[in-house]
Amino acid sequence: MRLCYAILLCLFASAGFSQVEGRIFDKETKDAMPYVKVSCGKKKAYSDINGFFQLDQETCDSLKIQYVGYKDLTVPRTGKFQNIFIESETANFDDLIISSDHNPAIRIMKAVIKRRKDNDPLKHSFQYHAYNKFFMTIAMDSSFLMEYQNDSVTINLYETLQSQYLFFTESVINRHRENARNDIEFVLYERTSGFENHALAIAASELQSFSIYDAHIQIGGVQFLNPISKMGLASYEYVLDGYELIEQDTVFTILFEPRNNTFKGIKGHLKINSFGYAVQYADVEPLATIASMGIKIKQIYERHDSIWFPSELNTSISFANEGAPPIIGSGRTLIKDLELSPDLSETKFSHLKSVKKIQEDIDLDYYRDSLNVKEKNTYANLDSIGKANQFDQRLSLFESLVQGRIPMGKIDMDIYRLINSNEWEGFRLGLGLVTSPKLSKHFELSGYGAYGFRDKDFKYGAGAKVFINKDYQTSFMLNWHHDLWFWGYNPYQLSSGINNVSQFQQFYLNQASTVDTYAGGFETRFARHFQLRLNAEHRQYQASDSAYRFRESLNESVFRLHNGFQVAELSGELRFVFNEKFSRFFGVLLSNGSNAPQLHLKYRMGLKNGFGDFNYHVLDLLAFHNFKFPFSGKSTIYVKAAWQDVSLPLALSNSLDASFDNPSFSVPMSFETMRINEFFADNYVSVGLLYNLVRLYKHEKSAPEIVLVGRAGIGEMNDLSAHSGFDYQVPSNLYTEAGIYLNNLYVQDFFGLGLGGIYRIGNYTLPRVADNISIKLTFNISI
Secondary structure, eight states, rough: OOOHHHHHHHHHHHHTSSEEEEEETTTTTTBTOOOOOOEEEEEEOOTTSSEEEEEEEOOEEEEEEEOOOOOOOEEOSSSSSSSEEBBOOOOOOOHOOOOOOHHHHHHHHHHHHHHOOOOOOGGEEEEEEEEEEEEEEEEOHHHHHTTTOOHHHHHHHHHHHTTTOSSSEEEEEEESSSSSEEEEEEEEEEETTTBOEEEEEEOOOGOOSSTTSSEEEETEEEEEESSSSSHHHHHHHEEEEEEEEEETTEEEEEEEEOOOOOSOEEEEEEETTHHHEEEEEEEEEEESSSEEEEEEEEEEEETTTTEEEEEEEEEEEEEEOSSOEEEEEEEEEEEEEEEEEEOTOOOOSBBBBBEEOTTTOOOOHHHSOOHHHHHHHHHHHHHHHHHHHHHHHHHHHHHHHHTTTTETTTTTEEEEGGGEEEEEOOOOOOOEEEOTTTTOOEEEEEEEEEEEEETTEEEEEEEEEEEEEEETTEEEEEEEEEEEETTOOOOOOOGGGGGOOHHHHHGGOOEEEEEEEEEEEEEETTTTTEEEEEEEEEEEEOOOOSSSEEEEEESSOOOOESSSSSEEEEEEEEEEEEOOOEEEEEEEEEOOOOSSSSEEEEEEEEBBBTTTTOEEEEEEEEEEEEOOOTTTTTEEEEEEEEEEEOOTTTTTBBBBOOOOHHHHOOTTTTTTTTTTTTBBBSSSEEEEEEEEEOOOOOOOSHHHEEEEEEEEEEEEEOGGEOOOEHHHHOOSEEEEEEEEEEEEEEETTTTTEEEEEEEEEETTTOHHHHGGGGEEEEEEEEE
C-alpha cells in the first residue's frame, strides 16, 4: 500500500511539473513582453502577445530568458506560475556593425526588400474585426514618493494610481478593404472611462502604421523612412544579431539604426522569417523624441497559408514631464476573424475613414482578453466621477471650441467673427451668432456685425443653412451681407487648412469696395473624390470716392464709365482629390490627406440683365501636389491660372497672389516680393516650387531644414484702356523670384518657427536692392 501511495505521489508531483508556465514583463515599465525566448533544457518557447509562455515538461532546474535589447536572465524553475521581469540594456551598436560588403544582414534585408510587395498585407483584400484598448497613467514609483512624503495630494494620487488608470478606452471595429481606394472601418462598440460621448474613442492602431511595409512608417502621426526600402539600405546600418530554427523555418534577428540624424529615422530590431523572407515581429521607435513624446511600437505577424498578416499592434507612449514623473500610455490592437479575399460586393464604401455604428450588445468577451482589476476599477471610479463632474458637458464645450464656437445654449458665438485684421480695415472687431444643434441638427441660422477702425465702417450679414447629409457635406445655403469685396481676391471656398492661400493672404489686402450681396448655394461631395459648390449671387458694388473708373464700351463710339455697378453671377467650384479619406474629430470633418495631386476649378458666369451690368466668363485653376523624398521633408509644386473673356472692373479682375511685407509670415503659394495689387491680369499663369532639400541636424529645440523656393508668373489684360485712375502693372513679361527658407530653426512641441529670404529677380527688379528682398517668418507643424 505504501508503494502505491509513493507511486501516486510521484505521478501527481510529475503532473504538477508537466508544464512550465509564466509571464514576462519589462522590469521598468511593467509592460508585458511578447516574443521573448524562454529555454528550459532543450525545450524552448516564445511568449505570446500578452507575455504568457508555456513549456512542456523538461528535467531542468532553471529557465533562461532571452530578448533583443535586454539582459539575458536565468531564474530558478518552480512548480508555480512565474512572473519574470527582464531588464533592458544599452548596447554599443557601433561595435556590432560589420562594415564588410559581406555583411549577412545586408543580404537578408535585400531579400526582404525584394519580396516587400508580396508580403505587404495592404496589397490584399481582406476583412477582420479588431479590438482596441488604450490607457494612460502617471509613472509614479516609490522612489519619487519619498521626495513628497509630506505632500498629501501626491500620496493620495499615488495610492489611487495603484488601483486604477487616469484614462481607459476600448473599442471594436470591423474593417473592409478591397484596394487602396475602397477601405472603410465601422465602429461596432466604444466605451471611454468617465464619458458617454463617443467623441473620445481612441483606436490604438491610429498611432502607428498598419503595415511595416509602408513606404514611410507612421509613428505618432509622423512619417519615417522605412529601413525595409531601397533607400533604407543606403541610410541604415544593419546587424545580424542571431538566428534560430522554428519548426522548418529560420528566424533571423536584425538590429538597425540610422547612419546619421539628417533624416527622420527609426531604430529597433526585426525578426525575419525565411519563409518568404517576411517580417514576423517588429520592435521599433524613432531615433529622437517627437515633441517631447517618446513612442515605441511592436507588431506581430502570423502566417495564413502563404500570406503574413498582423495579429497584434502595440504602442507605448511616454510624455516628458519636467520635474515630475512622466505620463505614459499603452495601446493594443488585437486582430480577429481575418478573412482574405472576401466577397465585398455588399460593402458600402465611403470617403469617411470611420463610420459610427455602435452596437452595445456586442459580445466583448469574444474579442478582448478579460479586463484586469485595474481596468475595471478605472471604469467604475471614473464613470461615477465623470457623471458627478459633468465630464460630457465639458467635452461638449471643448467640441464647440474646436469648431470655432462658444456655446451659449441654443445659440453659439462664432469665434472667427470676433477679431480680424487687414490693411484696408485695420483692426476689425465683430460679433457673430449661430444656432447650435441644441436648437436643430437639421438647419443653422447665423448673423454677424463688425466694425473696421481704419475704414470706419460697419459690416453686417445673415445666413441660413439646411443640412442634407453631414457625412457627405451636402447642404443648401442662403446668405445676405453688407461687407467688403477685396480687389483681385478670389478665394477657393472648398480649400481647407494650410493649402487655402486665401486664409493667410487676407491679412495683406489693401483695396476694397463696399458690396451688398444676396446669394444662394448648394454644396456636396460625390463619387468619392469630388466636392462641388454651386452659387447664384447678386452683388451691388457701391460707388466710392476712389479716382478709379472702369470704361465699358457699349459700341464703337459710346462708352460708359463705372464707379459703382452690379453683378448677377452663377458660379461653380469643383475640388478633386483622389482617394482622400476623412475622419470626424470633435464634430469637425478632418482630411487624412492623400498622396495624389489636388485640383480646384472655379467657373463664373456674369449675366447682363436687369440685375447685372456685364456678360462674362471666368475660369480659375489651382493644382498642387505635396511630395516627399526619403531624405527630405514635404515639398510642394503648384500651378495657378485664370482666364476671362472680356475686360471687367479691377474688383472683378484677377490679381497675381501677392503677400509682400517686411517682415511678415510666409504665404507659400503667393509671390512674396510682390506688393498687393501691384499686378493685375485678366489672363495669367503662375507656377511655384518649394523643395525641401535637406535637414541639417536635429536637436531638442532645433531641427533646421533647407527649403529652396522659386516662383514665376506671366499674364495679360484684354483692354488696358478700360481702366483709369489706379496705378498697376501687367506682368506681360515673366515675373520671377527665388529664395530660401530655413524652417524649424526653433521647435517647441509640435510647432516650428523659421526664417526665409526671397529675392525679386529678372524683368521687374526694383532699383533699390533692399526693395527686392522679402524677409519671411515661416511657421510649420514640426514633428
